[in-house]
Amino acid sequence: MDRRTLARLLAAGGALIVLGACSMLPAKFRIGSRPRNFESRDFVVVLAQPGDTPESLAATFLGDPAKAWMIEDYNDARDLAPGQEVVIPKRDWNARGVFPAGYQLVPVLVYHGLAPQARGRLVIAAGAFAEQMRYLKAKGYRVVRLADLIAFTSLGRQLPRRSVVLSFDDGYKSFLLYAYPVLKELGFTATLFVYTDYVGTGRNALGWDDLRRLAGEGFEVEAHSKSHGDLRRAPAETGEQYARRMQAELRDPIASFQRQLGLTPRILAYPYGGYDAALVEQVKESGYVAAFSVHREANPSFGDPLMLDRCQIYSDMTLEEFARNLTVLHEEEIR
Secondary structure, three states: OOHHHHHHHHHOOOHHHHHHHHHHOOHHHOOOOOOOEEEOOOEEEEEOOOOOOHHHHHHHHOOOHHHHHHHHHHHOOOOOOOOOEEEEEOOOOOOOOEEOOEEEOEOEEEEOEEEOOOEOOOEEEHHHHHHHHHHHHHOOOEEOOHHHHHHHHOOOOOOOOOEEEEEEEEOEOHHHHHHHHHHHHHOOOOEEEEOOOOOOOOOOEOOHHHHHHHHHOOOEEEEOOOOOOOOOOOOOOOHHHHHHHHHHHHHHHHHHHHHHHOOOOOEEEOHHHOOOHHHHHHHHHOOOOEEEOOOOOOEOOOOOOOOEOOEEOOOOOOHHHHHOOOOOEEEOOOO
16 A cells, blocks of 8 residues: 555545555555555555456445446546556445535536427437436436435535436426436436326327336435415415415425325425525425526535525537536635
């Protein structure tokens, strides 16, 4: 284990483990030598062999090739050279996502309809969508579940540095026709926010059978209210009227999801992205643990889970403009 690797292990909190272990190991395992394996409670250190990749090492030492991001992020490398010393973290080492140069951000992208050709700003051309997804793959972004982002905001888990979440609003059938095949090809997941009044209402809407199938395949299905109306209290609305409307808009979807899908939605997308303090309180009292607007911002680990942000992707965006929504680090010297 060379001194640079040891320093990084110490910075990650492994001082006592590594120093104690090194003092008791045979000389061939000590600092300056190049062992094939070294293991502590928190880390494994290996010398990369020909053909090793982050995925193969993750499969061998972490039991899951999908955890390759842990190796890539810790070593700041996607490609491994034979003989390279590789540190493999066995568990989270930076759940807060805070680095000397700043703190981690997780963008959530939101789409609406897709079609062979773009129509208006909210219906994306299928070809442009596929190009955007392949850009994410080529640039090393990791598409994570919305539930993982919520855990990140409660310091419950670490996320890949280049994490991004995909979401689709309203419940359009075009998701199955144009988004689903691309996502399956690339191994991406997504969250569908549906408003229950629209489900199964015609050939352009997803039905409960569609949503049941998608949920069974691991796609998250969450709530977008009952009617897609503005959930903020109207100026002429009495307190009693507002309470009745919120009962329908926030609690009725929960009952529908439980009856039709056998699951309970816990995440809400505010219709039109609008919310205020009174609505946030209604959402919390209704049992939701997180909610999203459409402010063009990405989310840090310390974000309020009931006031998280998403970035709307429009049909007239160039690939360069799309990429501007993928900010994953807020640069700021952390002292």
